[in-house]
Amino acid sequence: MRSQLRSVHITDCALVTGLGIGVEQVWSELLAGKTAIRPVEHFCTTNYVSQVAALVSGLTATAGTSRLYPLLEQLLEQLDDVPGEARLITATTKGAIDLLEDHYHHDCQWDQPGNAKAVVPGAMTRWISKRLQLADGGMNINAACASSTLAIARGAALIASGTVEVVVVCCADLVSEFVFSGFSALQALSAQASRPFDRARSGLTLGEGAAAVVLMSDTAAKRYGRSKLAEVCGWGAANDANHITAPARDGCGLIQTIHQALRNAQLTPDDVAAISAHGTGTVYNDMMELTAFNAIFGERNVPLSSIKGALGHTLGAAGGIEVVLGIASLNDQLVSPTCGLEHPEPLAQGQVSTIAQPFNGDGNGDVLLSTNSGFGGVNAALVLRRGQR
Amino acid sequence: MMKCTIRGFGWVAVNGLGVGGSNTFKGFSPGELPGVQRKDLFDRPDRRFGRMDPFSRLGLAAITFALRDAGLEQWQDKRPVGIMAETFSGCLYTDGDYFATVIPEQGLLASPQLFAYTLSNTFLGEAAIRFGLTGNCQVVNSGDKCGLSTIRAAIETLSWCEDEKLIVGYCDLSDQGALNAPGALFMVLEPADGVAQPASLSLHIDEHGGLLCNDQPVDNVAMLVEQLVVFCAV
Numbered sequence: 001m002r003s004q005l006r007s008v009h010i011t012d013c014a015l016v017t018g019l020g021i022g023v024e025q026v027w028s029e030l031l032a033g034k035t036a037i038r039p040v041e042h043f044c045t046t047n048y049v050s051q052v053a054a055l056v057s058g059l060t061a062t063a064g065t066s067r068l069y070p071l072l073e074q075l076l077e078q079l080d081d082v083p084g085e086a087r088l089i090t091a092t093t094k095g096a097i098d099l100l101e102d103h104y105h106h107d108c109q110w111d112q113p114g115n116a117k118a119v120v121p122g123a124m125t126r127w128i129s130k131r132l133q134l135a136d137g138g139m140n141i142n143a144a145c146a147s148s149t150l151a152i153a154r155g156a157a158l159i160a161s162g163t164v165e166v167v168v169v170c171c172a173d174l175v176s177e178f179v180f181s182g183f184s185a186l187q188a189l190s191a192q193a194s195r196p197f198d199r200a201r202s203g204l205t206l207g208e209g210a211a212a213v214v215l216m217s218d219t220a221a222k223r224y225g226r227s228k229l230a231e232v233c234g235w236g237a238a239n240d241a242n243h244i245t246a247p248a249r250d251g252c253g254l255i256q257t258i259h260q261a262l263r264n265a266q267l268t269p270d271d272v273a274a275i276s277a278h279g280t281g282t283v284y285n286d287m288m289e290l291t292a293f294n295a296i297f298g299e300r301n302v303p304l305s306s307i308k309g310a311l312g313h314t315l316g317a318a319g320g321i322e323v324v325l326g327i328a329s330l331n332d333q334l335v336s337p338t339c340g341l342e343h344p345e346p347l348a349q350g351q352v353s354t355i356a357q358p359f360n361g362d363g364n365g366d367v368l369l370s371t372n373s374g375f376g377g378v379n380a381a382l383v384l385r386r387g388q389r
Numbered sequence: 390m391m392k393c394t395i396r397g398f399g400w401v402a403v404n405g406l407g408v409g410g411s412n413t414f415k416g417f418s419p420g421e422l423p424g425v426q427r428k429d430l431f432d433r434p435d436r437r438f439g440r441m442d443p444f445s446r447l448g449l450a451a452i453t454f455a456l457r458d459a460g461l462e463q464w465q466d467k468r469p470v471g472i473m474a475e476t477f478s479g480c481l482y483t484d485g486d487y488f489a490t491v492i493p494e495q496g497l498l499a500s501p502q503l504f505a506y507t508l509s510n511t512f513l514g515e516a517a518i519r520f521g522l523t524g525n526c527q528v529v530n531s532g533d534k535c536g537l538s539t540i541r542a543a544i545e546t547l548s549w550c551e552d553e554k555l556i557v558g559y560c561d562l563s564d565q566g567a568l569n570a571p572g573a574l575f576m577v578l579e580p581a582d583g584v585a586q587p588a589s590l591s592l593h594i595d596e597h598g599g600l601l602c603n604d605q606p607v608d609n610v611a612m613l614v615e616q617l618v619v620f621c622a623v
Contacts, residue, residue, distance in 0.1 A: 047497040093508060097484070104488050116563070120478055122530035139538060142479070142509050143527040150527055154542075161549050178488055181496040182504030237525035241467050241517040245505055256523060260551055375505070376514030378526060
């Protein structure tokens with residue numbers, strides 16, 4: 001089937017995270033080992049397990065408006081003109097959920113039709129469609145922390161199958177009191193900044209951010225004169241069918257997902273030069289991932305990293321942010337430092353590091369595996385190949 | 390161009406709930422949904438069901454009925470079946486219920502139980518666990534006027550993904566979704582293998598991009614529902 005599929009290229013990308021705006025800035029800060037995690041000030045955290053998150057500077061909202069839209073403005077202004085024919089796929093778990101908080105804090109009725117329309121995730125999709133002047137009204141994908149990975153997978157499949165020529169994928173999630181309090185109540189937050197793949201890890205740190213990628217077929221990239229920054233050459237998705245909020249300990253869903261993505265890319269595990277892991281810093285997620293990677297890659301020490309010790313867990317935006325940074329990673333042949341790491345989990349020894357690690361892979365150094373997993377048992381994987389330089 | 394068979398469907402509406410083959414399906418109308426009870430779905434006590442929020446109960450009920458109608462409710466080994474669920478408001482009411490536990494004591498009494506259901510895709514995980522479904526499970530918010538983009542997406546997905554079957558449908562507690570009424574409708578789709586199956590419905594995207602149900606053009610969700618109602622009445 002793959003032989004009948006068309007190539008899918010990332011021709012443009014944009015990024016906003018706690019470490020800054022734009023791929024170059026965020027990537028250089030990451031390589032320098034910087035972290036965006038700092039005390040939360042836009043709501044009271046006194047009664048929560050943690051008081052810190054990775055926050056985007058300067059995001060403010062007046063009463064009745066959401067911090068989501070200034071974030072998206074910073075994102076979209078980085079993109080070159082997006083062709084009007086582009087299909088739009090967005091990914092967010094809670095969108096403008098701060099509007100619901102606002103209604104509660106001001107004792108207003110939030111569940112009136114007009115208010116509901118502004119809070120639901122589809123509101124972000126409509127806003128982006130209008131902002132980019134697209135003919136397509138768009139579709140939002142909500143699959144917890146794998147939302148944007150699945151959005152990019154869907155966009156790639158649409159192009160590969162010949163259904164469309166251009167897709168723009170935009171993803172975003174905020175650090176809100178709603179989500180912060182929930183993860184605190186679940187005892188999933190780390191009191192200090194998270195430490196992915198460390199033996200002493202004790203939970204995740206939330207983050208906020210947004211990413212966008214423009215996907216094009218060969219034909220469209222040529223027609224619009226766009227550079228090919230990277231190729232999305234494989235994708236996969238599977239459910240653990242095991243637990244609502246915890247991963248399957250044997251990594252069955254993630255293993256199935258990675259095998260699917262590699263089959264789709266017509267590659268083998270030996271072709272993978274580096275891994276951008278989900279790496280939330282929770283005890284169970286990280287161990288599940290290492291178990292899955294061990295099952296697939298055996299004793300080969302594939303360099304792997306998690307950016308969540310620096311940028312926090314950005315939920316529905318995580319996969320998109322990791323893909324954009326994956327392009328930089330492939331260009332520089334480096335995986336980023338795993339911030340917060342001190343004593344690696346034994347299964348991760350020789351794979352994770354506090355400094356940037358080079359990868360070259362004997363001529364196979366141009367393939368990166370990017371994975372995400374989330375509540376509801378979802379797993380998603382993308383295989384990225386370095387673009388033409 | 391792309392053709393699927395509807396193996397079965399399930400529904401929850403203001404006037405009742407059930408499997409597609411029960412001859413009781415009359416479509417969707419405004420009003421108040423019946424509260425879905427465990428005994429409506431399962432013979433045995435079910436602790437998980439008691440914990441679920443109303444949105445998850447609604448969705449799980451329609452998925453359960455769809456799988457039952459398709460003869461796929463019972464299982465031995467996990468199977469590569471995915472779910473694609475369209476919703477407008479999703480778990481918004483649960484969001485409100487959850488945040489109401491956050492406000493009084495500045496988060497001290499925030500309910501982890503309610504928070505677990507403040508993701509609209511949680512009920513897909515419930516269905517995946519209960520029925521051993523390991524396919525791609527996702528909630529989509531399309532908001533298109535005709536409400537059919539999710540059905541198209543499901544048919545497209547079946548043509549390129551590794552899932553053998555895909556459960557696709559709609560789930561909304563409010564009347565702002567594609568059904569224009571509170572309720573849920575899920576269908577079990579599988580690729581048509583070219584062999585005509587007696588007493589089954591088909592969905593088809595033609596070469597012009599039009600959607601057909603049993604070779605009848607459908608331009609919106611209401612027309613699709615009408616086709617299902619007609620099929621049930623025959």
